[in-house]
Amino acid sequence: MSDVAAGRNYDLRDEIKTYWSERAATFDLSPGHEIFSEEERAAWHRLFLRHLGQGDxxxxxxxxxxxxxxxxxxxxxxxxxxxxxxxxxMLERARQKARSRKRAISFRMGDAESTMEPDDHYDVIVNRHLVWTLVDPAAAFAEWLRVLKPGGTLLIVDGDFVNTGALERLFSRLSAWGQRAGVFKPDAPMHSREMMETHRSILSRVHFANGARAEAVVELLKATGFTDIVVDTDLGEIHRTQAKNWNFFKGLARRSQHRYAIRASKRAA
Known part of the structure; x- marks a missing residue:
């Protein structure tokens, strides 16, 4: 195969997959990704219990x-x-973590837009910080509807990480100023300048390049056939626990973002 042909076959999805493969090594070092306190863990539990109930x-x-x-x-x-x-x-690290914690969780390779999972199989589907990265969210939502059992529940935790409000911009500038001035401890670099450029390039080409606003996600879910859709923006408890890992202004910037949980249902048979 020629280099030109190979280049044509390397599409945006491949770029995204490569990017997150490279991010795996430092993923758990970042507050907001891994959980760094039992207080935060409990806050997440309460969010899930509110929308999903006990697993049973x-x-x-x-x-x-x-x-x-x-x-x-x-x-x-x-x-x-x-x-x-x-x-x-990512899967290698997930499996190792499950082994070390003695958890019976099955981790396997799969595409969010084509899971290869059986029809009507899952009671609950959850994802965090995925929807804003999707190339074709309508296809992904149709796939999730397919693999949910009738009456099953989808829970999306996500946000608009493109459009920043005046308060978030102010707090971010104050955080950066404090780090430059030595008032605040500098953020540990999680990835290189090249990786940051790759991230920006990918973000400019996904479906929600202009920001994954909750209302836009809801409209796509409705069009797909999901029902009983609820938007929950009361994530303050989680954000407060995460903020303890950052300086004061960076914590305020996080809490100023448009973040949300969306619960939706598959119509019962």
Whole structure:
């Protein structure tokens, strides 16, 4: 095969997969990805209980499971959890984490837009910080509807990470100033300038390049056939616990963002 032909076959999805494969090594070092306190863990548990209830052995699918953070939270609540991710380095870390914690979580390779999972199989589907990265969210939502059992529940935790409000911009500038002035401890660099450029390039070409606003996600869910859709922006408890890992102004910047949980249902048979 010629280099030109190979280049044509390397599309945006491949770029995204490569990017997250490279991010796997430092993913768990970042507050907001891994959980750094029992207080934060409890806050996540309360969010899931509010929207999903206790697991009681029900089947849950964690899509774009990464290193397994959300999978472990669901396992804590007695769900029978399968984690799906398309980046093998993420899966390797997730499996190792599950072994070290003696958790019976199944992690396997899979695409959010084509899971290869059976029809009507899962009681619950959860994902965090996935929807804003999707190339074709309508196709992904149709796939999730297919693999949910009738009456099953989808929970999306996401946000608009493109459009920043005046308060967030102010707090971010104050945080950066404090770090330059030595008032605040500098943020540990998680990835290189080249990786940051790759991230910006990818973000400019995904479906929600202009920001994944909750109302836009809801409209796509409705069009797909999801029902009983609820938008929950009361994530303050989680954000307060995460903020303890940052300087004061960076914590305020996080809490100023448009972040949300969206619960939706598959119509009962």
């Amino acid at each position: 052995g029900r089947a849950a699918l964690d899509i774009a499971s990464g290193t397994g953070v959300i999978s472990h939270l669901l396992d804590d609540l007695d769900f029978k959890v399968t984690g799906l991710d398309w980046a093998e380095p």
